[in-house]
Amino acid sequence: MGSSSKKKKEKKQDFQKPKLKVGKTRPKNTNATDTSFSAKSIVLKQQSLSESGRDASTLFAHNLSLLSSKNDVQRRDALTYLTTAVAANPDGLPQPVSTVLSKAQPLILDGHSPVRQQLLKLLKVLPKDEIGSLEQTLLYTRAGLTHLSTDIRLTALDVLDWLLETNPHAVMGVAGSWIKTLQTFQNLLSWQNAPTTAPIPTDGKWSSTKSTSNLGSNKLLLHQLNSLSRFLLAGLTREPPDPNAEQRQAAACFPLYQTSAHLLPIKSNPFGHLNLFGAPRDVESEVYEDAEERVNIFVEMKMHSAFRHGVGEVKRTGGEVGRAAAMVERALKLVEVS
Amino acid sequence: MKRKIGALEKVDADLPNLQHKIRNDPPSYRDDFVSQYSQYASMLELFLQSPTTTDDTGVVRLRDLIDFISHVADCYPKITAEFPNDLIKLLELHHKSLDVELRDKIVGSLVLLRKKEIIDSNTLLNTLWPLLIATPSKALRALLFQKIVSDLRTSNSKTKNHKLNRNIQTICYNLIASDPASPKGLWAVKLTRELWRRSVWTDAKAVSIMEIAALSQDAKVVTSGTRFFLGSDQEREEAAEDESDDEEEIDMRKLKHKAGINKKNAKHDRELKTAAAKVKRKEKKKNAHQTLNFSALHLLHDPQGFAEKLFQQHLQPAQPKVRLNLEQKLFVLQLVSRLVGLHKLTLIPLYSYFIKYLTPKQPSVTAFLAYLAQATHSLVPPDVLEPLVQKIANEFVSEAAAAEVASAGLNGIREVCVRQPLAMTDTLLQDLVQYRKSKDKGVQMAARGLLSLYREVGAQMLKKKDRGRDAALGLRDGQNQGAKFGEVDGGGIEGIELLEKWREEQGIGSDEDEEAWKNWDAESDDSMSSGGWINVESDGEEIDISDSEDEKDKKASKKKAAKEAEKENEEGEEKADAEKASRATASLEPEAAVRREEARISKLATTRILTPADLAKLNELRQTAAITANMPSAKRRKLQQQAQANAARHADDEVTADQIAGLAALSHKATKEERIAKAKGDPDEPKNDHRSTTARRKEKKEAEGKSTTNKEKARKKNFMMTLGKAKRKGKRSLVEHRRILKAHVDRGKRGGKRGNY
Known part of the structure; x- marks a missing residue:
């Protein structure tokens, strides 16, 4: 009997009508399907586990990608691997040298000095003639030169030295390399443009002192002066004019006239200086291909006088710094030769 | 290295x-x-x-x-x-x-x-x-x-x-x-x-x-x-409001008291000063000029064009450019009806649009009913509304329909008819009014609402027995005929006849008027001169507080004068009302009614210019006349409350679906949970619960941070602690004894310990 009343209740429940209220929405049907869903994501806690069985090229690519790793030890190790790989087999690299350089150059501004040391080693083993465009490298170098940290400045100077040593012509061919780099040096050494007037515009109440950035770092100043002299030498030295060159060339390919203009260009991006597709450039970021042009703009921007004045002051300190300043002065004399 | x-x-x-x-x-x-x-x-x-x-x-x-x-x-x-x-x-x-x-x-x-x-x-x-x-x-x-x-x-x-x-x-x-x-x-x-x-x-x-x-x-x-x-x-x-509320109240008195007691140091001093500055700033802000902002609905350039475009673009076409679901459509409909009601626009197709939605099974039909009511105003042709009212009556209000449905329907009809009474026909009204005999409370109340509405605006449509005393008397007098379509009250001054009567009783003639105008600005400064001028100024003067004795005296005398004047007014009015009532019962001929109606149109406003004092008096008379004096006090109070509630509902306010469905809550019996909740009291709705008055008062007092009285404390005192005092009865001093005896006699007069005084 008990079970029958229970059954009756159950049956009743099955056929109960939902109560409808006036002005309200209908309650959902009992057989309505719930179509809502929530998305889930999968998180991988570690990277690929299999280290073995990979060939050299994948390993090379892997290490190249590790250059942008968050972990500084990993970055350094990757640099070490790349250095040995490049040194062992400079010709048959799995990836072009320019790719390696473009991946490695952001590390000029890296916060850890072991990484930067290793980077310098890598740069030195890179084959000279396959480096490619230096535009970005020079930008990174300039950023490094003005960096807050002295260590990074030193590294950037080393990189600049390497650039000038390996490929001075390419460096000068980069847009903005000449004036902008010189301006950076001018800033760093605080050799202001107009030596005759007050060096820094002040309120007139206080005499301002030299910036503190050079304090206690003779080493940095020395390095800066050395690099500057190298840079000036590279920029201002004219190629020895060869009086017979033209005749010789004409004789070599006699029936043709101005052959070189019709041949395929031998350097990469030969019309880059025309800046056909980029944004319009101002005086600072213009390309100055010829030493003559460089000298002219150097004098025009009143940098020559500013540099001479600055060098004169530094030379008076004597010692190692004085000697380096003398080097710079010698480089500056190249302007007056013409 | x-x-x-x-x-x-x-x-x-x-x-x-x-x-x-x-x-x-x-x-x-x-x-x-x-x-x-x-x-x-x-x-x-x-x-x-x-x-x-x-x-x-x-x-x-x-x-x-x-x-x-x-x-x-x-x-x-x-x-x-x-x-x-x-x-x-x-x-x-x-x-x-x-x-x-x-x-x-x-x-x-x-x-x-x-x-x-x-x-x-x-x-x-x-x-x-x-x-x-x-x-x-x-x-x-x-x-x-x-x-x-x-x-x-x-x-x-x-x-x-x-x-x-x-x-x-x-x-x-x-x-x-x-x-x-x-x-x-x-x-x-x-x-x-x-x-x-x-x-x-x-x-x-x-x-x-x-x-x-x-x-x-x-x-x-x-x-x-x-x-x-x-x-x-x-x-x-x-x-x-939020902006003004968010700073918590600072009680300066409390802080000063604290500063008097606590150790004095620079920090406390500073705190007190900042608090004082804050209070001052707040006060200043409160008194600052309030910027008057117009509502968005009033700033529209062309409400008629806007309402028409909204309706034609979103509601009317069967295939509109943008598909709106029901909820969104309701928003648009609400806006259109709001515009129509507020600006009294004419948008005839809107009403026929409503027809197909007025069925009990339509989702959120109460909203439709509310918006229909909202879109109704006195300039809507009644023959447009009639079918709608008929449809609501047919669909919603029948014996077979659920009580909730019927009450919602009746409510909807009532809200429509409040705005356009002509939308109703006699037979339908007489039929609907009979639902006041329904067993269901909600239906009953809704039908009563409709009845009381038509007693005011169209008693002649009701059956004789339903009209009630006031409406019947009014009809016999020739008042309460109900407005015709498009009729507008011709700019009379409401209550001007009351003022005229009062002036007659006071014996103020036209000569005195001229004098009053000559020095009316002087009089307005000196409120002592005549009884009629007092009420203009008295409000302001009672507020400011001064210490000098002379002023107090003056004020007292002024108050007395004011009181006397009021008394006179009341007496006069009572007399007038009595006269009116007797006349009304005595003469039943319609001709007499017409004559009286003509006489009612006062010449006062056309013959002389009212002084500010006249206007103030007029206002006062109007208020007292609104509540008929010879009604029993309970009924009078009820009427007053109703009038207040109606005044509180501004014409700009919208009609909501809740107002339509409101009485439906009465149709179902409250569950146990609901009853318990009511008895416990809801902090959000302090007015609407079943707690005792005492409990409410107590809570109010607690909320204000006030303590109990000594008397209450004594009443609650532990019995054992009172024993010592009681024992000492024999040892009382004579003075003490006298005080107790006096208190006893006094208590007897008052009618017990907690009698009314």
């Missing part, structure tokens, strides 16, 4: 430190700034070559440099002249691919530059606004929106910056107008709504943005546009 780093150099190596130094002494740190700026320049150039890379590797990141430079940019305006443009360009070109943190930093820096007044508001807003519309990132949109609103608020904080406002409003307007079908218009609507809420934009131009939004072709834009018109003004008021 490690190189030793000088202390100074170490300190130099972080930007915040340099920033601090630069702020203190810009000229000395110029070189450092220039080198940082050139580093920024080279980093930027690098970045522009590959904007997608994150710059997280280095020690100094581009975003740190940007932050640093924007913080000190005002120190070196010449060097950083190009900096804002760089940022703007970077953001405009690469906002999609920029690293999130860098992007936010750039936005923040631009706002900072605006705060330092390096760039102006227009530049900033013209940069941020297109980004807000273009960017796919939700986080950036939220950030940009917040920045835009805050910038507009600050530039409007002191005075309205009309030029900027006009500029941005035009941009918003064009955004919707240029492409009505795009969902981007939502941002214009959102901005306008937010600024409206904060009372930054309060002009017709902002309303016109919302107007075009409501007429656009995107469902979301349409909905938010219509919702603006329906709810923005409440929102604005609430926001204003």
Whole structure:
């Protein structure tokens, strides 16, 4: 009997009508399907586990990608691997040298000095003639030169030295390399443009002192002066004019006239200086291909006088710094030769 | 060997430190700034070559440099002249691919530059606004929106910056107008709504943005546009209230008391002073001139055109350009009906649109009923409304329908008929009124509401037995005939006949009037001269408090005079009412009624100019006459309450679905839970529960922070503690004994310990 009343209740429940209220929405049907869903994501806690069985090229690519790793030890190790790989087999690299350089150059501004040391080693083993465009490298170098940290400045100077040593012509061919780099040096050494007037515009109440950035770092100043002299030498030295060159060339390919203009260009991006597709450039970021042009703009921007004045002051300190300043002065004399 | 780093150099190596130094002494740190700026320049150039890379590797990141430079940019305006443009360009070109943190930093820096007044508001807003519309990132949109609103608020904080406002409003307007079908218009609507809420934009131009939004072709834009018109003004008021409420109350008395007791030191002194200043400021703010803001519905240029367009575009066509679901359609319908009701527009097709929705099974039919009532006004032709009322009666109100349905239907009919009484026919009304005999409470109440309405506005349509005494008497007098369609009260002054009668009784003739006008401004200063002038001034004088004795005396005498005058008035009125009643019962001929009606139209207003005192008296007379004096007091009170409730409901207020469904709550028996909840009392609805009066009073007292009286304390005292006192009865002194005896006698007179006094 008990079970029958229970059954009756159950049956009743099955056929109960939902109560409808006036002005309200209908309650959902009992057989309505719930179509809502929530998305889930999968998180991988570690990277690929299999280290073995990979060939050299994948390993090379892997290490190249590790250059942008968050972990500084990993970055350094990757640099070490790349250095040995490049040194062992400079010709048959799995990836072009320019790719390696473009991946490695952001590390000029890296916060850890072991990484930067290793980077310098890598740069030195890179084959000279396959480096490619230096535009970005020079930008990174300039950023490094003005960096807050002295260590990074030193590294950037080393990189600049390497650039000038390996490929001075390419460096000068980069847009903005000449004036902008010189301006950076001018800033760093605080050799202001107009030596005759007050060096820094002040309120007139206080005499301002030299910036503190050079304090206690003779080493940095020395390095800066050395690099500057190298840079000036590279920029201002004219190629020895060869009086017979033209005749010789004409004789070599006699029936043709101005052959070189019709041949395929031998350097990469030969019309880059025309800046056909980029944004319009101002005086600072213009390309100055010829030493003559460089000298002219150097004098025009009143940098020559500013540099001479600055060098004169530094030379008076004597010692190692004085000697380096003398080097710079010698480089500056190249302007007056013409 | 490690190189030793000088202390100074170490300190130099972080930007915040340099920033601090630069702020203190810009000229000395110029070189450092220039080198940082050139580093920024080279980093930027690098970045522009590959904007997608994150710059997280280095020690100094581009975003740190940007932050640093924007913080000190005002120190070196010449060097950083190009900096804002760089940022703007970077953001405009690469906002999609920029690293999130860098992007936010750039936005923040631009706002900072605006705060330092390096760039102006227009530049900033013209940069941020297109980004807000273009960017796919939700986080950036939220950030940009917040920045835009805050910038507009600050530039409007002191005075309205009309030029900027006009500029941005035009941009918003064009955004919707240029492409009505795009969902981007939502941002214009959102901005306008937010600024409206904060009372930054309060002009017709902002309303016109919302107007075009409501007429656009995107469902979301349409909905938010219509919702603006329906709810923005409440929102604005609430926001204003919130602003004034958010500072907690400071009790100066308590603080002063505390200061008197606690140890005195400089800090406490300072705290007291700041609190006093705060209170003063608040007081000042409270007394400050309140700006009058027009509601958005009143600022519309062409309400008729707007309502027509809304209806024709969204509701009428079977295949509208934008598909709205029922909820969105209801919003539009609500707005249209609100406009029609508020501005008394004529939109005939709207009423036939309602017909197909007036069935009990229609979802949210109560809303439809409410909107129908809202769209009704005295200038709607009755023959348009008649079928609707008939349909509601047929569909909702029948014995077979559920009680809830019937009460909702009756309520709906009543709300319609309040606004247009002519929409009802005799037979239908007489039929509906009979539902007041229904067993269900809700139906009963709704039918009674309808009955009492028609007793006022159209008693002749009711059966004789349903009319009630007042309405029947009124009908016999020839009043209460009900207005004809389109009839407007011809600008009479309500209650002028009362004033005339009063003047007759007082014996004020026209000669005295002239005198009164001659020196009426003098009289208004000197309120002692005649009884009739007192009420103009008395309010103000009672408020200010002064200590001098003379003034007190004067005031007392003045009060006395006022009281006497009032008494006289009352007596006069009672007499008049008695006369009226006797006359009404004596003469039954219709001719007499007509004659009296003619006599009722007073000559007073046409023959003389009313003085301010006359008007004040008129107001007073009108109020007292409204509640008939010979009614029993309980009924009078009830009538008064009703009148107050009606007055509280403003004509601009909307009819809601809850008002229609309201009585339906009476139709079902309360469950146990509901009853318990009522008995316990709901803190949100203190008026509507079943607690005792005492409990309510007690709670009120507690809420005010007041303690109990000594008497209450004594009553609650533990019995054992009172024993000692009781025992001492024999040892009382004579004085004590006398006091007790006196108290006993007094108590007897009052009628017990807690008798009424």
